[in-house]
Amino acid sequence: MYSVIVVPPACARPGGQIRIASGESLTFGRRETPGGLTIAHEGVPRIAGDISAQRDFWLLTNRSADQTYVVENPEGAGEHIKVAPGRVDAPVAFEFSRVVLPAAGDLLAFDVWAPRQIFTGPEAHELPGSATTPAFSLDRTKRYFAVLAALCEPRLRGEPHAPTPAVDHLVQRLRPSWPTVKRSSVYWNIDYLALKLRVRPGPETAEPGRRANGKKEALVSLALRFDLVREDDLIVLASSASHTSRISRASRTYEGCA
Template sequence: MYSVIVVPPSCGSVADQLRISAGESIEFGRTEPSGGGLAIAHAGVPRVAGEIAAHRTFWLLSNLSEDQTYVVENPEGAGEHIKVAPGRVEAPVPFELARVTLPAAGDLLTFDVWAPRHVFRSVERRGLEGAGTVPAFALDRTKRYFAVLAALCERRLRGEPRAPLPAVEEIVERLRPSWPKVSRSAVYWNIDYLAVKLRLRPGPDTAEPGRRTHGKKESLASLALRFDLVREDDLVVLAPAPSGAAR
């Protein structure tokens, strides 16, 4: 599995994502590097603006501009961010989900970077030496993507195994009490991220967008329920269901 996935602005399909493995790197800037990379067509972006390098479960950002500070924020945090000064190389970025913001001639340009290989293991070693077993699916239950997955599976976890999956609009309304700024685009974004993190095969790019999303939701719910990635106890990440709502 790739260590780092760079999602360009207005990314329209999986094919537009840039994927690098541990030890690899890509450059980004106004013109696409000769070896391939992320091109950001804006007059305020340097020709070679920076570099992203994958390092195991996190990534490094080099700011190759002369006078602009870059900001990397955790879109799921409460303002959590780091600043990378001009000329700084290989600044470590610890966020599993990150948004890079480049100031460019009065505009703020952004692109996303995902590090889905974050892994966790139990501290219970029972006296065994050596490396622990890497979990098959590493999910952080404090992240919003997990709340999206829980909302997706909620009906079936509450005793309706054949219930239709909720539409994206229904997921938005279900999450709004605990996530006031949730939007359709945010839910779509998290569904796409979950598909990458759980290593689902992407649907054919020729399919209609609605069908691609529906197939992705079905695949995610099927995988999560089959392997108990989400259990009924995990529904505590959602706000209590409204009184009288279907359970």
Template sequence: MYSIIVVPPGDPGDGRGGQEPRRPLRLAPGERLTFGRSARDNDLAIPHQGVSRRAGEITAQGAFWILGNFSREQTYVVENPEGAGEHIKVAPGRLDAPVPFEFARIVLPAAGDLLPVEVWAPRHDYMGAASGLDGATTAPAFALDRSKRYFAVLAALCEPRLRGAPHAPLPTVEQVVTRLRPGWPAASRTSVQWNIDYLAVKLRLKPGPETADPGPRLNGKKESLVSLALRFDLVREDDLALLEVTGR
């Protein structure tokens, strides 16, 4: 069963402005694919003068993959196109660097160009249902109710970055109010700000009212909330449909 799909950079084409179709390469667990400028020495040739003759190696490892950087000078960047700017660096000469992204883009610096090699890891392995375990269930790390207005506020704050602009500025409170008005006609600056303050306590960025300790002043409260929500997938792109109809 194939577990890794590699999509190479587009070929130069016929000189009329187009590019030849990129033909995906499929790897089964344990299989390796070398890439570089030399067609004779690699499984995937990238014919660019700025790419090393033997530039690197991709190895399929079940539900993930590892990357070897054969370059002596260039650091490779592996981006997560869905991860709001998330990326890892693979230093020159580094071997067997594990890549955790389901969809990834290896960026190869090449004499002024940045060449993308896409790698997909669509295989998902899950453990079966546990049996024979007695006792209390594990408390959820973040108890969020998607039917509540506070979740709609959080989704509105996360919306620009979930829609593919990882470094987009966060919406202002007034913009959140405007975004939520179709499903929450009574939304106001005061009510949205109250929900932001409530989220900061609920997600444990600030101490709750039951403690006398006010905790440190939280600068960039919206940024902290969005960073936490996107890092742990508390809000996903599918949740943006909830912005039209908010709960009570």
């Protein structure tokens, strides 16, 4: 049974994918190798690296003498790891990964999927005694969560290095589901989130003119790092009509607080 799927560049059909069973390896590079992945570009080493499947994760070996490879998590809003030249068997635990190779001025990429990931069920946590206090207590039906979702939206939409939205942009983005929103309301919710999530802007953002930007950046960084806001949560930014119908289909409700 395969545990890792390698998707070559420009692969449009399942038949072009390469499946690797746990314990097996695949070599990639400019030179054609039996069962390997050929990347025909003069900037790619003849043998650029190896991918080894290990149950529900995989290992990356960088055989380049001078180029760092980057493995991105396309669903992680900028999450990535760097694999230095010569590094052997660097573990990658992303379910969906994009391997980026610098090649003579170009950036070449191919995908690696690890769909066999396993998670424990709720029964594994049903032990006697008091319940564990949640690390982050967020109510997705409140307007502060909609403000947090709007802050995170650009990076969740595939722009991992996007700046945090300005307050005026947040007001416009929130208005479809919150018609009476004002700048003061957004500022209040940002301050409330910073208090609730215990974040503070760093020393470099402490001067008066940059405090709001520092709070926004700190909130976005924390929310995305710990998956407090996911792409599915952006439904709270939908307009009232479409929001109501979509919530009905998903059996969810959204009732902001004043």
